[in-house]
Amino acid sequence: DADVTQTPRNRITKTGKRIMLECSQTKGHDRMYWYRQDPGLGLRLIYYSFDVKDINKGEISDGYSVSRQAQAKFSLSLESAIPNQTALYFCATAGGQNSPLHFGNGTRLTVT
Amino acid sequence: AQSVSQHNHHVILSEAASLELGCNYSYGGTVNLFWYVQYPGQHLQLLLKYFSGDPLVKGIKGFEAEFIKSKFSFNLRKPSVQWSDTAEYFCAVSGNTGKLIFGQGTTLQVKP
Numbered sequence: 001d002a003d004v005t006q007t008p009r010n011r012i013t014k015t016g017k018r019i020m021l022e023c024s025q026t027k028g029h030d031r032m033y034w035y036r037q038d039p040g041l042g043l044r045l046i047y048y049s050f051d052v053k054d055i056n057k058g059e060i061s062d063g064y065s066v067s068r069q070a071q072a073k074f075s076l077s078l079e080s081a082i083p084n085q086t087a088l089y090f091c092a093t094a095g096g097q098n099s100p101l102h103f104g105n106g107t108r109l110t111v112t
Numbered sequence: 113a114q115s116v117s118q119h120n121h122h123v124i125l126s127e128a129a130s131l132e133l134g135c136n137y138s139y140g141g142t143v144n145l146f147w148y149v150q151y152p153g154q155h156l157q158l159l160l161k162y163f164s165g166d167p168l169v170k171g172i173k174g175f176e177a178e179f180i181k182s183k184f185s186f187n188l189r190k191p192s193v194q195w196s197d198t199a200e201y202f203c204a205v206s207g208n209t210g211k212l213i214f215g216q217g218t219t220l221q222v223k224p
Contacts, residue, residue: 031210040121042202043156043214050210058211090155097210098144098163103155 003027006091006104013081014112021076021107023091031094032074033101034058034066036087043090049074081111114139116205116215124221125193133188133218135203145186146204146212147177156202162186173197195224 007022023032030051035043035058045058047066055066063085065077078085088108092101119134137143147159160171167179177188186203203215 033212035214040216042118042216045211045213048211056211059213092156094210094212097206097208100146100158100161101148101156101212103157105155 004091004093004102004104006089006107008107009105010108010110012110012112015082017081019078019081019109021089021091021109023074023076023104025072025091025093025102027093027095027102028071029093029095029099029102030071031096031099032068033092033094034064034074034076035090035092036060036085037090037106038087046076078109078111081109083111085109086111114205114207114211114213116203116213118201118203118215118218120218121216122219122221124223126223127195128192129222131188131190131193131197131220133201133203133220135186135188135215136184137186137203137205138184139205139207141207144206145177145179146206147171147175147186147188148202148204148214150200150202150217152199159188159201193220193222195222198222 004025033048034046037043044060049068090106091104115138117136145162148156150156162169162179170176201218206212
């Protein structure tokens with residue numbers, strides 16, 4: 001969905017490096033989410049935000065941090081990457097509590 | 113806490129066979145229920161959703177799901193699958209917090 005853009009699409013980094021994944025949206029949605037997808041584990045919620053001043057931890061926030069720079073931008077940071085953070089990361093947005101999520105195309109991160 | 117369990121991890125069917133994928137959830141309050149599909153190499157897309165009203169909901173591409181409150185279930189069904197239905201399917205639940213939690217996913221392989 002071009003309305004939710006994630007950069008980069010692919011990234012390979014080394015253990016201990018700091019890395020930031022970016023997400024921007026043109027849908028005008030207040031709610032934004034970061035998930036990671038691992039085979040056999042589905043999608044697990046890392047962080048979510050309902051507006052610029054609202055940040056909430058998800059199921060697996062340890063080792064991650066986020067920044068909601070504007071309504072349209074929500075970035076995910078790994079302060080010191082480790083190999084078990086190798087995964088496919090998805091950003092998603094929603095217009096309200098009962099609204100479905102709109103996903104970006106994902107960022108495939110490999111930590112060596 | 114919210115949780116979602118999908119019982120079938122990998123399902124293999126022949127074309128024209130009927131499909132039912134199980135989903136059970138755990139949540140103490142009013143729930144919103146979703147099924148998403150992820151085609152190979154793509155991001156997640158919404159198949160159908162339940163908020164209230166008729167517990168039998170119809171989605172895109174001939175899919176339907178039935179909410180059975182007493183069983184905490186929201187199983188996905190399709191009378192006759194096609195090869196193009198090969199994908200991974202995710203059940204998800206949200207409550208009044210707006211936090212959307214996904215199940216582990218079910219990989220469906222349809223043989224032509």
